[in-house]
């Protein structure tokens with residue numbers, strides 16, 4: 235078999251090496267090219283396959299995950315999908331907790347992949363015993379499971395330092411000047427940003443943070459203010475605490491985006507670019523458009539599109555839902 239033509243022995247080997255695809259319509263009046271790192275080409279349709287593999291491999295090495303063991307994680311769905319894929323190929327069981335604002339599709343998909351899923355209320359403090367953080371910790375304790383804790387486990391950002399960063403550097407032949415990504419746990423932004431800045435300290439690392447998250451206030455002022463957190467519609471990004479994967483020395487700027495513009499940008503990406511993406515990808519491209527003044531001729535911008543739109547058909551791509559929420 236010719237493995238240089240992407241022939242694999244199992245689904246896990248197909249993780250990574252996603253394409254960069256130039257945006258041609260939305261950024262038509264930009265002074266420089268903008269390329270999207272389209273992460274839905276991963277087998278679990280999101281960037282999170284990369285971290286799932288690294289989290290599991292590191293836990294196998296440290297002995298935290300034993301043969302036949304149970305993986306317990308709180309996830310907005312994509313990390314769960316990645317963990318489920320890797321777990322299937324290696325004989326582990328998966329139990330996931332999710333916030334109830336997440337798409338029903340995400341829950342169904344995880345269940346289809348053999349995982350046990352617990353849906354928890356969004357509108358409670360992280361310390362509340364009902365929160366998806368607390369429920370995951372409790373189940374891990376009760377069942378002797380391993381909790382990968384993608385928020386505070388540094389294997390998360392390390393996965394991006396080892397794969398996403400080097401891929402973007404090679405794909406742009408070292409010409410990237412601005413790296414843009416929606417940020418949640420911080421893994422994608424910090425791991426990739428660190429790698430790129432080590433190759434060229436002038437690369438600007440620009441994170442996209444939703445209105446209602448506390449990350450931007452923390453980055454700009456150094457203050458952690460959980461009381462500033464509000465519920466928002468874009469999924470998988472923003473936080474109400476500061477995960478350990480953050481390291482502000484690798485961030486140049488965080489840009490605030492709003493739900494309506496971000497979700498409408500998803501629709502434009504589908505119609506104008508043929509890229510059918512999830513809400514954090516629309517948010518990232520909306521952020522790129524808002525930051526247009528930062529870019530000049532000769533620059534090369536890369537923006538990460540974290541996941542596929544199929545998990546959001548009942549929301550972003552449904553006119554009734556969009557109208558009901560006031561986004562159309």
Ligand SMILES: Cc1ncc(COP(=O)(O)O)c(C=O)c1O
Nearest residue numbers: 417418419420421422470514540
């Ligand atoms: C759809 C989506 N977008 C963006 C992110 C944020 O990426 P990171 O957690 O690496 O900061 C996530 C992470 O959960 C996600 O699932």
